């Protein structure tokens with residue numbers, strides 16, 4: 001355990017000390033003796049990490065077992081880190097204030113590439129050697145999972161074990177193996193070899209990568225016989241039978257999602273071609289309304305939360321949304337528990353539901369057309385038309401909303417200046433719709449904000465072959481839009497192109513990037529996802545010193561048959577399907593939602609083919 | 614119908630701010646199914662208020678709040694249900710339905726604090742007593758603090774000596790000097806413990822190690838003049 005008096009000295013000086021104290025309602029404090037100890041780390045600050053549903057699932061799943069325990073670790077914010085280093089306090093878990101390095105496992109969830117430097121920083125604060133090969137028997141086993149683990153290679157030097165797929169399917173199996181292994185006094189090496197037989201486990205050190213002269217991958221070679229050539233993702237088949245917590249930790253401080261997150265389903269079948277989540281979480285698996293109602297009941301009771309958020313990739317696609325919403329409202333409105341929808345589809349059906357549940361403030365409403373022109377929306381297969389936007393926005397104005405936010409991406413494949421200016425056109429269209437309404441019917445203070453992010457091509461999407469726009473190109477396009485808007489009620493902003501560039505390098509990176517990552521961290525990069533902390537110049541130095549050409553990863557159009565660093569992972573969806581979708585994109589052909597009609601994406605025994613057709 | 618409640622706030626939970634504490638109680642009422650009255654309007658809130666909110670980082674043995682109940686439930690029942698759902702370092706100690714209809718916030722006049730700190734050089738107790746007592750004998754102890762003046766914030770000087778009821782140097786435990794101080798709170802004058810500490814730190818000879826300061830509120834009092842007493846029992 002760390003020195004608590006020292007901790008008290010520094011907690012008085014930091015912003016939001018409650019980030020570091022634990023002791024929340026529904027947190028679990030177990031005796032550390034004789035348990036397999038798992039430290040779960042979301043490599044960002046508490047306020048962000050506590051809003052991650054996966055944490056709550058794994059935390060409770062592990063803690064419900066007598067022989068295991070799970071405690072939490074987050075990145076200390078910069079003020080806390082400075083004081084911890086000054087007072088010589090190693091990184092500790094929130095529950096027992098025990099040093100992280102005394103745990104058996106340290107598990108990271110990888111939600112975004114720009115958290116990679118934070119992982120290194122956490123290892124360092126925990127006094128664990130950064131490189132997997134430098135760690136010994138005494139050090140925890142460092143594991144990682146989550147969406148970025150689908151291309152694990154850029155951080156393969158730092159992580160001992162990757163879990164590919166949905167963690168709740170695999171973690172108990174892993175911990176049970178470890179328990180047996182500990183009882184038999186086995187060493188780390190033999191444990192790692194043993195778990196190679198668990199489906200979904202990838203251990204980088206048992207593989208070697210060979211490259212061609214042009215820098216692309218020639219082959220990935222297993223170094224030992226037990227190491228499988230392909231790693232299949234693990235997936236929960238039946239969501240109703242899956243473990244779902246009936247209590248979740250209630251933070252003292254306000255977090256990003258300070259409410260119950262009710263997961264309606266996993267997967268999404270709309271088939272947007274830029275979206276990685278839509279591919280890696282296929283197929284759609286729903287929970288039944290009865291199960292959801294039952295879970296909600298217990299969660300409200302155990303947390304006292306005043307709001308339930310219906311969260312999923314595209315919540316409005318839940319097949320029985322109407323029924324679910326009305327039953328939840330019937331059950332909870334008397335207890336002053338509200339509902340919210342995090343993502344909206346552009347149709348009046350979704351708006352009707354929104355209207356029903358948000359009887360309160362009608363301020364801002366968000367839509368994501370993603371691209372400015374119909375042509376480009378067809379390329380990315382975002383099944384939204386201008387007509388849909390007009391209907392939805394007119395309806396929203398009629399119902400009393402007055403502030404609209406529109407989300408776009410810049411740099412989508414095949415994008416022309418005309419497409420880019422479509423962003424302006426849509427913003428003006430929204431404005432006209434508002435002011436075309438009779439004066440006496442206009443309510444509120446009108447504004448429209450168009451936000452553009454810079455497109456980052458991701459692995460396991462139909463766009464995994466394409467090049468990213470250069471930073472200069474992003475800036476030129478952004479200014480094209482910005483300079484064409486002359487109305488104070490229309491705002492336009494865009495995200496850091498530099499940040500998106502570094503993200504793109506890592507998203508499709510390979511093992512050779514480990515060196516650059518280490519250098520960047522040594523130079524002081526951390527919290528890269530926070531634009532106020534992102535230090536582009538240091539990243540450039542790091543790439544340079546590590547001999548990495550970032551453009552090779554970000555700005556290179558790939559050949560059809562190139563072997564990608566992530567090709568050894570099997571997400572179920574085939575590379576052939578992804579390429580077919582890429583070709584259709586270039587031809588401007590859309591692909592319908594596969595709930596209506598199976599598109600042969602490669603998923604074996606896909607339940608949806610039977611259920612929804 | 615007002616239920617007046619005494620509770621504590623200890624250990625690490627001293628790092629929970631006032632708004633966070635309100636949220637904790639709100640959720641705890643709901644978990645314990647306490648029939649609290651809700652405000653009207655679009656965003657209904659349970660009606661309760663905590664007297665003289667603690668600053669972040671201060672422990673307390675006795676805090677008070679008034680809760681507007683929608684239905685009467687027995688005080689013991691309230692305590693039992695709440696303590697089941699509250700964290701172990703925030704617990705309800707007592708609850709009564711008071712006859713006096715004035716709000717607890719308007720009644721509180723004094724607060725008693727225990728203050729501990731280490732000194733940067735080793736100092737014996739008598740020496741510390743001498744320094745502190747001579748500090749206290751000053752006619753005026755001036756601090757400057759930010760005050761709201763309309764929309765602006767301005768620095769204002771203030772003599773806090775009348776706001777200190779009494780100050781005892783209780784002893785020395787390990788390397789810590791232990792004080793007990795009675796300070797004014799509420800509308801008739803308010804001294805915040807951190808302002809007190811900063812003022813005491815002006816007595817340079819004392820060589821306080823500011824990072825080591827630990828403050829605990831031991832009690833709140835009502836009444837004025839000769840007699841002060843605890844709000845509940």
Ligand code: SF4
Pocket residue numbers: 269282283284594595597598599600601602603604606607608609
């Ligand atoms: S197998 Fe067919 S129905 Fe299932 S996810 Fe793939 S395309 Fe959709």
